[in-house]
Amino acid sequence: MAVALILVLVVLGSILFHILSPWWWTPIASNWNYIDHTLVITFWITGAVFTAVVLFMAFCVFRFRHRKGAKAAYQPENKRLEWWLTVVTAVGVAAMLAPGLYVWAQFITVPEDASEVEVVGQQWQWSYRLPGEDGRFGRADNRLVTFENPLGLDPEDPAGQDDIIIEAADLHLPVDRPVKMLLRSIDVLHDFYVPEFRAKMDMVPGMVTYFWFTPTRTGTFEVLCAELCGTGHGYMRGTVVVDTQEDFEGWLAGQSTFAQLLAPTRLGAAGP
Amino acid sequence: MVDATPRSHRDVPPAEVPEVELYHPRSWWTTYVFSQDAKVIAIQYAGTAIAIGLVALVLSWLMRLQLGFPGTFDFITPEAYYQFITMHGMIMVIYLLTAIFLGGFGNYLIPLMVGARDMVFPYVNMLSYWVYLLAVVVLAASFFAPGGPTGAGWTLYPPQAILSGTPGGNDWGIILMLVSLILFIIGFTMGGLNYVITVIQGRTRGMTLMRMPLTVWGIFTATVMALFAFPALFVACVMMLFDRLLGTSFFMPALVEMGELLRYGGGSPILFQHLFWFFGHPEVYIVALPAFGIVSDLISTHARKNIFGYRMMVWAIVIIGALSFVVWAHHMYVSGMHPWFGFFFATTTLIIAVPTAIKVYNWVLTLWRGDIHLTLPMLFALAFIVTFVNGGLTGLFLGNVVVDVPLSDTMFVVAHFHMVMGVAPILVIFGAIYHWYPKITGRMLDERMGQFHFWVTFIGAYAIFFPMHYVGLVGVPRRYPEIGAEAFMTAPVGGLNAFISVAAFVVGFAQMVFLFNLLWSLRHGREAGSNPWRATTLEWQTPTTPPPHGNWGEERPLVYRWAYDYSVPGAPQDFIAQNDPWPDRPARRP
Numbered sequence: 001m002a003v004a005l006i007l008v009l010v011v012l013g014s015i016l017f018h019i020l021s022p023w024w025w026t027p028i029a030s031n032w033n034y035i036d037h038t039l040v041i042t043f044w045i046t047g048a049v050f051t052a053v054v055l056f057m058a059f060c061v062f063r064f065r066h067r068k069g070a071k072a073a074y075q076p077e078n079k080r081l082e083w084w085l086t087v088v089t090a091v092g093v094a095a096m097l098a099p100g101l102y103v104w105a106q107f108i109t110v111p112e113d114a115s116e117v118e119v120v121g122q123q124w125q126w127s128y129r130l131p132g133e134d135g136r137f138g139r140a141d142n143r144l145v146t147f148e149n150p151l152g153l154d155p156e157d158p159a160g161q162d163d164i165i166i167e168a169a170d171l172h173l174p175v176d177r178p179v180k181m182l183l184r185s186i187d188v189l190h191d192f193y194v195p196e197f198r199a200k201m202d203m204v205p206g207m208v209t210y211f212w213f214t215p216t217r218t219g220t221f222e223v224l225c226a227e228l229c230g231t232g233h234g235y236m237r238g239t240v241v242v243d244t245q246e247d248f249e250g251w252l253a254g255q256s257t258f259a260q261l262l263a264p265t266r267l268g269a270a271g272p
Numbered sequence: 273m274v275d276a277t278p279r280s281h282r283d284v285p286p287a288e289v290p291e292v293e294l295y296h297p298r299s300w301w302t303t304y305v306f307s308q309d310a311k312v313i314a315i316q317y318a319g320t321a322i323a324i325g326l327v328a329l330v331l332s333w334l335m336r337l338q339l340g341f342p343g344t345f346d347f348i349t350p351e352a353y354y355q356f357i358t359m360h361g362m363i364m365v366i367y368l369l370t371a372i373f374l375g376g377f378g379n380y381l382i383p384l385m386v387g388a389r390d391m392v393f394p395y396v397n398m399l400s401y402w403v404y405l406l407a408v409v410v411l412a413a414s415f416f417a418p419g420g421p422t423g424a425g426w427t428l429y430p431p432q433a434i435l436s437g438t439p440g441g442n443d444w445g446i447i448l449m450l451v452s453l454i455l456f457i458i459g460f461t462m463g464g465l466n467y468v469i470t471v472i473q474g475r476t477r478g479m480t481l482m483r484m485p486l487t488v489w490g491i492f493t494a495t496v497m498a499l500f501a502f503p504a505l506f507v508a509c510v511m512m513l514f515d516r517l518l519g520t521s522f523f524m525p526a527l528v529e530m531g532e533l534l535r536y537g538g539g540s541p542i543l544f545q546h547l548f549w550f551f552g553h554p555e556v557y558i559v560a561l562p563a564f565g566i567v568s569d570l571i572s573t574h575a576r577k578n579i580f581g582y583r584m585m586v587w588a589i590v591i592i593g594a595l596s597f598v599v600w601a602h603h604m605y606v607s608g609m610h611p612w613f614g615f616f617f618a619t620t621t622l623i624i625a626v627p628t629a630i631k632v633y634n635w636v637l638t639l640w641r642g643d644i645h646l647t648l649p650m651l652f653a654l655a656f657i658v659t660f661v662n663g664g665l666t667g668l669f670l671g672n673v674v675v676d677v678p679l680s681d682t683m684f685v686v687a688h689f690h691m692v693m694g695v696a697p698i699l700v701i702f703g704a705i706y707h708w709y710p711k712i713t714g715r716m717l718d719e720r721m722g723q724f725h726f727w728v729t730f731i732g733a734y735a736i737f738f739p740m741h742y743v744g745l746v747g748v749p750r751r752y753p754e755i756g757a758e759a760f761m762t763a764p765v766g767g768l769n770a771f772i773s774v775a776a777f778v779v780g781f782a783q784m785v786f787l788f789n790l791l792w793s794l795r796h797g798r799e800a801g802s803n804p805w806r807a808t809t810l811e812w813q814t815p816t817t818p819p820p821h822g823n824w825g826e827e828r829p830l831v832y833r834w835a836y837d838y839s840v841p842g843a844p845q846d847f848i849a850q851n852d853p854w855p856d857r858p859a860r861r862p
Contacts, residue, residue, distance in 0.1 A: 093622045207542075
């Protein structure tokens, strides 16, 4: 009796915690509200299954607990019932998988008009690069990283000269414009994670990974690292500011290009 | 002599092995220390696993001290915190769970349940334990090595695992970890071959595969899987050891560490992840399948009812085992691997939910119209179902690729895998110990201490891990030694973290009561007799309890029926042992 009651209380407690808890995901600031919808569908289906299974169990414990002289039924199997349960489960699983895959197809299909931004992770800070006026990134390689060239751009590549370098400072993005984030790492794995954007992806040295999203509201958002990257992992923070188009352009005008960053060094080298 | 072999088994040659004098132990050393008796090896395995598991428990307390009360304890630096989580995770998954299910329960139960005298290769079986012990010693040694143990996270992802920004990365920590894993796999392989071949070759007459208890099916399938999965970890460890010691670049691309270009180049960090998870995902089921099997037998025995849908249960175990080899990259949805993999691995991952759900249905349907004795093993089995269903269902969030994207690498993942492969299997381990302790020692465990242990562990563990999902939903990443009230949080998580920590201390304390009970009942427990649960399976039918070396005395048992003849209509008792010829003819059921 007590056992059945406690099982019921576990279910009720879980449901109440879910409903009353102030802990929930942060309001979204990107186009990925489909992800939130799929999550909610999943919560409903799984919540219903959990409740049904545990309540059924509680009922069995209450109704069929040992009494003197009681005897269990003898029923090795029930093909019909087993097939029914299999089919119903398969349908429930499909109901979660189908929207999931549909949204995943969108998630990995970058729109044609997306602008590109590069994020570079290193222990334990975030840097960024924008393609500059030519709209193209210059070549980059970890082997070229130096103190003056922290992102490892190829100084010989003309496409890289106008690239905008933002070293260990805030990134600004224009609102309502799709953006493809190209992710690169100088040293170990990192993961560019802004909770409000929902999207995230590991950054892997030696390759360029990506995800895309469209910021849907202006504001200042915190960047966290979501892949263990050494002792500073928990403190590897950055800031993304989503601006109106005008504010974004104003900010952009104040940034330095790769050529400008290298210029003082070149002058110094040419001097007497 | 009467030929008692059922007609359908006339073609089975008499498998009776005469007692071999040579093979019996002759001294104290060969009886209790360098023993070749699977039952002694089982106790050695379980004892070692529990001992190192206690270290993992203390580590979990230390990390909960930090998470619940950040900034209070100066000795818990970020370095120390990462060492705690890494060692806690690795110990729990490999050195406790894998070792106790396969080395512990596998060794004790397989020969007894299939009616064998011992494992087929007793000497190799003994070596298996000693190599395992060596692996544990090497692992424990890393606590005392310069630089301390590795803090690379239990997944040991390169490049950071072997670089200086990670504790133990350029010291002894990572080396000892990799060597210990290599030793563990060598030791496991020796044991694993034994378990598999004993099931295939060592069964007694009449014990067909489809009459085996689900416990044996679970351990057998898990062992076959482990024999396929561990080699992937083995090569990953060897290659990483080469990268660390010889300067090869299997997993290391060109990279700049703290301003210095290292002499690596051309390797792939993602290759390591594929190898690791090709092992790592089957590993989840290597732990889960024995638990599935054992819990099926606990429920059936203590509900006095045959397991519902036995054949479906066997096939579900086998199908889950096979499918678990094609789902590994669901741990890597945001790793940067080719995005098209997402479609394939999300589909296979959600398909695996179907046979798993069937198992859950069959457990609860076994309770339906049963005669449920709320003994301690039954209570643990019920608690297993609650936590396993809970943790399994959150797996549907994480397996469904696009839903995983926001949740991946958050505390939601930590809560999920603790519920499903931490709490749930450990509840089964407890249930199994309460169930088989009388056979192992001849005495019952104390009921009152057991009740205290059960309720605190079940409710406490649920109170730890259920709310933890919501810490992850808020957006808190895993592997953060502290996090303040950040702007993105809908509510600060500090209070919730403190609550979880307090619950963790209480649950940990309850385990001390359990350990005390294990020792206390050895001497003071109620006499159990040979079959206190009135169970059908062969281990309860041994002529002596605890069973001696060789298990069966003069003659091995002859099996007439499946393992689940409980409450058979017309039978004199509510169970018919597998070696009971009642009613003097083969049973109708398989």
